[in-house]
Amino acid sequence: MESTEELLKKANTSFEIIHNDKMICTAQEGADYFNIAIAQIAPTLIIYTAIGFYVLIISGERHINFKEIKHMLNCKNVRLATREEVKLITGFSVGNVPLFGISLPYIIDKRLLKYDFIYGGLGIENTTLKVDPNALFQLNDVIGTLD
Numbered sequence: 001m002e003s004t005e006e007l008l009k010k011a012n013t014s015f016e017i018i019h020n021d022k023m024i025c026t027a028q029e030g031a032d033y034f035n036i037a038i039a040q041i042a043p044t045l046i047i048y049t050a051i052g053f054y055v056l057i058i059s060g061e062r063h064i065n066f067k068e069i070k071h072m073l074n075c076k077n078v079r080l081a082t083r084e085e086v087k088l089i090t091g092f093s094v095g096n097v098p099l100f101g102i103s104l105p106y107i108i109d110k111r112l113l114k115y116d117f118i119y120g121g122l123g124i125e126n127t128t129l130k131v132d133p134n135a136l137f138q139l140n141d142v143i144g145t146l147d
Contacts, residue, residue: 004100004122004129011139014117015131023126025095027060030128034119037061042112042120042133044097046081046089046104049073053081053089055102057120057136058109058146065146069107072144098123099136105143108136 008015024030031038041060046053051073058064066078083094090102099120112118112133122129136142 106140
């Protein structure tokens with residue numbers, strides 16, 4: 001599997017890899033650590049549905065609207081994947097799932113496009129990726145968006 005860094009370089013995308021000197025566990029902690037709006041924090045979540053797993057990337061200011069996702073995917077049951085499912089499906093532990101390179105369909109929060117840069121996972125513990133949010137749409141298999 002190609003690394004996120006290699007993927008971003010090939011795509012000529014603006015990004016920066018930041019090595020954190022402490023663990024960041026929540027969107028608010030990330031916003032405080034980087035001195036940015038919480039809306040610029042972009043957690044990579046894995047959701048489970050009866051029709052399969054999906055990657056969900058939302059703005060840190062937003063709560064997951066499961067009804068909206070159910071309607072989008074036309075399915076009844078939607079939930080966050082368990083820690084074990086995330087590790088099994090992605091190869092990464094919860095909190096370290098990268099913004100790019102997961103072989104699943106993506107659902108992206110369009111609110112992230114308001115910013116020049118967003119901050120999210122790189123797949124490496126205590127490391128954050130600062131990246132142009134347009135890359136989410138260019139480099140992932142996006143099947144739906146949230147307004």
